Amino acid sequence: MERPAAHPYRALPVHASRFIGRxxxxxxxxxxxxxxxxxxxxxxxxxxxxxxxxxxxxxxxxxxxxxxxxxxxxxxxxxxxxxxxxxxxxxxxxxxxxxxxxxxxxxxxxxxxxxxxxxxxxxxxxxxxxxxxxxxxxxxxxxxxxxxxxxxxxxxxxxVPTFSLPQDGASMRDTMRAESVVLFVERARQTARQFEITASNALQVAAICRRLDGIPLAIELAAARVAVLDLSSIGEKLDDRFRFLTGGLRTAPQRQRTLRAAVDWSYDLLTTAERQLFDRLSVFA
Ligand SMILES: Nc1ncnc2c1ncn2[C@@H]1O[C@H](COP(=O)(O)OP(=O)(O)O)[C@@H](O)[C@H]1O
Ligand SMILES: [Mg+2]
Missing domain, CATH: 3.40.50.300 (P-loop containing nucleotide triphosphate hydrolases)
Incomplete structure (x- = not known):
């Protein structure tokens, strides 16, 4: 689908955040x-x-x-x-x-x-x-x-596929282009304006996104923590959460299933109003 130059018709709800990639x-x-x-x-x-x-x-x-x-x-x-x-x-x-x-x-x-x-x-x-x-x-x-x-x-x-992830050993340029990383950086900046992706933290961001299987909601949840936690603490917390959720079982498929279940579970727990607000503002907790 070629994007027309004109503005699209918008009788539909408009999100406050920019639409990324896809x-x-x-x-x-x-x-x-x-x-x-x-x-x-x-x-x-x-x-x-x-x-x-x-x-x-x-x-x-x-x-x-x-x-x-x-x-x-x-x-x-x-x-x-x-x-x-x-x-x-x-x-x-x-x-x-x-x-x-x-x-x-x-x-x-x-x-x-x-x-x-x-x-x-x-x-x-x-x-x-x-x-x-x-x-x-x-x-x-x-x-x-x-x-x-x-x-x-x-x-x-x-x-619907997950957001693209940077490959292992990807250049800084390619890392910054991956949809997961773009989403993480944009959401991190919403809570911590000074947040920047640099040569020294790009690997950590990529690792977090990979850990979250490129699931946009999960990435938003993690990025919202940037205001209160540094990237390595976020990484560790994700680790702990997996260990906790999987009871020490750390095989990859199991981890992924559990993460999906955890996201489903946390999203389901939101009231409709919260969910709508979350959908609109992409802010969590
Ligand atoms: N392409 C995108 N650009 C920006 N944000 C996105 C994009 N896709 C998903 N998100 C954000 O990720 C979260 C989950 O997406 P959503 O469409 O609500 O998932 P689902 O409908 O599958 O539950 C929402 O906060 C949404 O705004
Ligand atoms: Mg939905």
């Missing part, structure tokens, strides 16, 4: 959305699904309607799903009429993209609703995010 992913998902009517970005919590989906939607070719966002993080009851769609899409419910019928009718002529964010906790209900809407609304394209695919007919599930 040029290949933007192009790839942009192509998929142009070709398929349901694309689901999958991956663990904190892997960057929401951010990528919104960026793809913002740069997608303009259609008559949208792009719109249906945000489901705070919805806990599957039965309320059609209401959540109606309210996000500003479709007024008609008294004594099933909201699903109203939704279907009002979207029948919709021409454009709808981002459905955070389907994982209501995956079956989402699958059913999205399937129904796609069948009845020929101009509708859905870009969903979910830890797991919806398994709906025609769905293209696309796993």
């Amino acid at each position: 040029q290949r992913e933007l192009a790839e998902v942009g192509r998929l959305v142009g070709r398929s009517r349901l694309v689901t970005l999958t991956g663990a919590a904190g892997s960057g699904k929401t951010r990528l989906a919104l960026e793809v939607a913002a740069w997608a070719p303009r259609k008559r309607d949208g792009p719109c966002l249906v945000e489901l993080a705070s919805l806990s009851e599957a039965g309320l799903l059609p209401h959540a769609f109606a309210s996000a899409l500003e479709i007024r419910e008609v008294q004594a009429r099933p909201v699903l019928d109203t939704l279907q009718e009002r979207l029948a002529g919709y021409e454009g993209l709808i981002v459905v964010d955070n389907c994982e906790h209501l995956v079956e209900a989402c699958a059913e609703l999205v399937d129904r809407l796609l069948r009845h609304c020929p101009g509708l394209t859905v870009l969903a995010t979910s830890r797991e695919p919806l398994h709906v007919d025609g769905e293209v599930a696309w796993q």
